[in-house]
Amino acid sequence: MPPPAPLDVDPRDAQKSYSDGGAVMFDPRRWSLALLLLGTVALQTPDARADEPAPRWPRVPDTQHFRIDPVVDGLLIAGGATFDLLLGAILSTGEIKPQAPSPDAKDHLLGIDKIAVTQTVDPNANRNSNIALYFAYGYAVIDPIISGFRNSPRAMLIDAVLYAESIAITGALTEATKIAVRRPRPVDYALCTDPSLSACNATDLQLSFFSGHTSATATISATATYLAFMRAGWRRPRPWITLGVGTALTAFVAYERVRSGEHFPTDVIMGSIAGAGVGVLVPHFHRFPHLHEKGLEEAPTIIGLAPTAGGGGVMTLQGFF
Numbered sequence: 001m002p003p004p005a006p007l008d009v010d011p012r013d014a015q016k017s018y019s020d021g022g023a024v025m026f027d028p029r030r031w032s033l034a035l036l037l038l039g040t041v042a043l044q045t046p047d048a049r050a051d052e053p054a055p056r057w058p059r060v061p062d063t064q065h066f067r068i069d070p071v072v073d074g075l076l077i078a079g080g081a082t083f084d085l086l087l088g089a090i091l092s093t094g095e096i097k098p099q100a101p102s103p104d105a106k107d108h109l110l111g112i113d114k115i116a117v118t119q120t121v122d123p124n125a126n127r128n129s130n131i132a133l134y135f136a137y138g139y140a141v142i143d144p145i146i147s148g149f150r151n152s153p154r155a156m157l158i159d160a161v162l163y164a165e166s167i168a169i170t171g172a173l174t175e176a177t178k179i180a181v182r183r184p185r186p187v188d189y190a191l192c193t194d195p196s197l198s199a200c201n202a203t204d205l206q207l208s209f210f211s212g213h214t215s216a217t218a219t220i221s222a223t224a225t226y227l228a229f230m231r232a233g234w235r236r237p238r239p240w241i242t243l244g245v246g247t248a249l250t251a252f253v254a255y256e257r258v259r260s261g262e263h264f265p266t267d268v269i270m271g272s273i274a275g276a277g278v279g280v281l282v283p284h285f286h287r288f289p290h291l292h293e294k295g296l297e298e299a300p301t302i303i304g305l306a307p308t309a310g311g312g313g314v315m316t317l318q319g320f321f
Helices: 011-021 028-044 070-092 125-150 153-181 186-191 212-232 237-259 265-285
Strands: 302-307 313-318
Touching (some): 125 237, 212 237
16 A cells, blocks of 8 residues: 655645556545535425425416516616606706707717708607606506506506506616717707807707607507516417507607607617516516416526536526526
8 A cells, every 4th residue: 555645745646656557546625526426406496305395385366477576676666767857957957068960960860860960850849759748657557556446456556567567767867878978969960060159059960869859659558568468378369469558658769769850760779678677577577477388387497516527516407486
C-alpha cells in the first residue's frame, strides 16, 4: 500500500498518482457535498412510492380563473397612478422648456413618419380620439360590474383590480417614456420652428413618443380580451367579438391621433404594442392554473441540485408553467 499523501499536496493530485497502483483515494469533502446535494433533491422531490397516494393540492373552483394580492396589486396600482399623476402635473407647469426642431429636421424623419408633417390636419380628429378613449375607460368600469352579475362579486373585484393595474402601469410607462425621449410632435415641426413664439413654449409639444391615447386604449382592449377568453372560453363568440372591437377601437384612436397632428405613425404603433403587452401580461400573471389532467391544481416548483464530474454542480427547475 502506498504511503499517505503529504498534507501540502492536493488530494486530487495524490489520487492521480495512486491510480497506477489500483487504489482510489476517498475525498471526504467532495462526497460530503454530493450527499448534501442529493439530500436536497430528495427533500424537494415528492415521494413516488406506490403504497402512498399522490399528493393532492387544494382544488380550485372551475370558475375561479384569477387571484389577486392586496399588498402587491395595491402597491402597483397606487404607485403607477401616483407616478403618472405627479409626472403629468410636473409636465403641465411649463418647468421643462421644449426645444424647437431644426429647420432640416423633417429631412431626418423616417419615411413612415413624414406623412404626419405633410398632411392636412383634421380639426375634428383630436375630439374623435378623446371620445374613443373615454369609451374605452367606460368599458373598463362597466365590464367588472357585468362580471359581478354574470359570475360572482369576487369576479367583479378581480376584474376591477386587473383593469386598474393595467391602466396604472401603462400610464406610468407612457409618461416615463415621453419625458425620456422628448420627441417633438408633428405640429411642432410645422408651426414652431421659431422658438420665440409664445405658443411653442409648452412642454407638451415634445411629448410625442409614444401615444398615451393609443397605449391606454390598447391596454384596456387587451385586458378585456384576455378576461373574455378566460371566463367565456375560446369556443364562445364573446371573446372574439371583444378582440375585434378592441382592435378596431385601438386602430381608430391611433389613426385619429396621427390625423390630429399630435403623433407620428411610429408613436401610435409603439403605443399600441406597449399597451397591448401590459394589458395581456397583467391578467396573465394573475391567472390561476387548473391542471386537472395532471392530478394537480397548482403545480409545485421543484428546485434540484446535482454535482458534476468537474467539481461543479447543476441546478434544475421543474414545474408546470
